[in-house]
Amino acid sequence: MDNGIVEEAYIINEYTMAILPYYTSDGDLCSIVLDKYRVMRVAKSPKKIVKDSCIFYGSDMNGRMISASAILPSKKMVPIMISVAHKLCMVPLSSPHATKCIWIAYQHVIDIFPSKDQSIILFTNYKKAKVEVTRKTLDTKLDIAARLVSTYDLRIERMGEQYNHHMIVEEAETYSIDPERFKE
Numbered sequence: 129m130d131n132g133i134v135e136e137a138y139i140i141n142e143y144t145m146a147i148l149p150y151y152t153s154d155g156d157l158c159s160i161v162l163d164k165y166r167v168m169r170v171a172k173s174p175k176k177i178v179k180d181s182c183i184f185y186g187s188d189m190n191g192r193m194i195s196a197s198a199i200l201p202s203k204k205m206v207p208i209m210i211s212v213a214h215k216l217c218m219v220p221l222s223s224p225h226a227t228k229c230i231w232i233a234y235q236h237v238i239d240i241f242p243s244k245d246q247s248i249i250l251f252t253n254y255k256k257a258k259v260e261v262t263r264k265t266l267d268t269k270l271d272i273a274a275r276l277v278s279t280y281d282l283r284i285e286r287m288g289e290q291y292n293h294h295m296i297v298e299e300a301e302t303y304s305i306d307p308e309r310f311k312e
Contacts, residue, residue, distance in 0.1 A: 134158070138170040140181035140210045140218065145236040145251045147174040147218070149228055157227055164236070164253045174231055178208060178218060185211035193224070199279050200272060207234060207273040212280045219273045221261050230259060234273040240266050 140147075143164040150160050150169075159170040159177055170177060179189045189208065196206035205223060210216040217234040232249065239250040242263040249257050249266070259266070 134169045134171050135161075136171050137180075138168070138172065138177055139184045140177065140216055140233075142214060142216065142235075144216070144218075145233050145253070146249075146257060147177055147231040149174050149230070162251070162255075162257065164251075173227065174229060175224065175227075178210070178224070178231060181210045181216075182208070185214070185216070189224075196276055199276055203272055205269075207269070207276050209276060209280060212284070215277055215281075217273050217277050219269050221259055221266070221269070232259075234270060234277065237270060240270075 146162040148160045150158055152158055157173040159174045161168050161170055182189045182192050192208045200206050205220050207217050207219045210218055218231045219234050221230045236252045237249055240263050241248040247259050247261055247263045247266045
């Protein structure tokens with residue numbers, strides 16, 4: 129830990145590897161953030177960090193969940209694309225609404241090792257974390273996250289292709305705007 133320093137605000141970024149809940153001695157729900165280069169305590173719940181981060185990147189958690197559910201029909205506890213542009217995808221290890229929910233950054237998981245009914249996650253900084261989820265369950269959750277990330281990537285790629293196709297095919301056009309058409 130960073131000498132007991134507690135951050136008041138935190139936004140998920142490319143270095144965020146995991147967010148774990150913990151209760152202070154006063155009973156307040158806070159977070160331990162495993163960052164690629166440090167571990168810190170944040171005076172917000174994991175869910176609040178996810179919500180604030182979604183808003184920071186231009187959406188909200190509910191909208192991200194609706195979008196993920198549309199891409200991944202019939203899946204429960206869907207991963208959340210915090211930022212599509214930055215490919216920041218967080219995977220809830222239990223119900224995202226549960227206070228005990230741990231969030232793992234999809235892009236930072238190198239490997240998973242089974243440990244009875246638990247798993248040990250190897251992150252991109254080669255540090256490990258033990259979680260109360262089986263390897264099979266965690267593999268499935270990460271596969272679903274990979275599908276979500278690749279679906280957004282393909283959509284963005286296809287939109288670019290459509291735009292380029294129209295630019296090549298269409299002739300340049302000058303718009304004529306008649307203010308009289310817009311009067312009530």
